[in-house]
Amino acid sequence: MQLVISVLGSNQVNFIAELLPAISDCKCSLLEIRCSQLAQRVTAVYVLVQGNWNQIAKLESVLEVLQRRMEIKIHTMRPEQKEKNREFLPYTLETMSLTTHNIMESVTTFLLDREIEIEEMVGSSYPAPYVHTPVFSCKCVILIPPHLNLFALREEFLDLCDQVNIDAILEPLKR
Numbered sequence: 012m013q014l015v016i017s018v019l020g021s022n023q024v025n026f027i028a029e030l031l032p033a034i035s036d037c038k039c040s041l042l043e044i045r046c047s048q049l050a051q052r053v054t055a056v057y058v059l060v061q062g063n064w065n066q067i068a069k070l071e072s073v074l075e076v077l078q079r080r081m082e083i084k085i086h087t088m089r090p091e092q093k094e095k096n097r098e099f100l101p102y103t104l105e106t107m108s109l110t111t112h113n114i115m116e117s118v119t120t121f122l123l124d125r126e127i128e129i130e131e132m133v134g135s136s137y138p139a140p141y142v143h144t145p146v147f148s149c150k151c152v153i154l155i156p157p158h159l160n161l162f163a164l165r166e167e168f169l170d171l172c173d174q175v176n177i178d179a180i181l182e183p184l185k186r
Contacts, residue, residue, distance in 0.1 A: 020083035
């Protein structure tokens with residue numbers, strides 16, 4: 012059985028130092044962890060753990076206590092185990108644009124309308140070197156279904172990029 016845990020807390024509170032031992036004390040196995048700082052004041056942690064039903068239930072109880080004591084936000088979810096279609100083609104997608112409110116909405120809508128799964132997405136805004144114009148950069152790992160024509164998909168995506176004024180790279184994932 013698996014449990015997904017998302018935690019938000021102030022950077023002043025070192026909740027990671029208590030979260031990881033709590034997982035271990037409940038005899039759960041850490042499968043995946045991601046941590047990032049948002050707005051330089053908030054730390055976000057995403058964890059995937061595994062254990063039997065008793066270990067997971069015990070961990071959920073411990074997390075409730077941690078949340079109250081440390082004044083952090085914890086959300087848990089037991090994911091459904093589903094078999095992924097292994098025939099997807101993994102690609103990376105990188106975009107760069109002047110900061111606008113609808114760029115990522117346009118890109119994600121384009122992908123999802125074509126049944127392309129977004130496996131991972133990371134984006135941030137920063138001032139461009141030399142001119143200090145705000146720029147938004149995003150990197151994605153996407154899974155393209157095998158029934159899509161890659162040449163046609165690439166052409167459609169480049170047309171979208173021209174319409175919304177973004178630079179983008181779409182290429183096979185290199186591992």
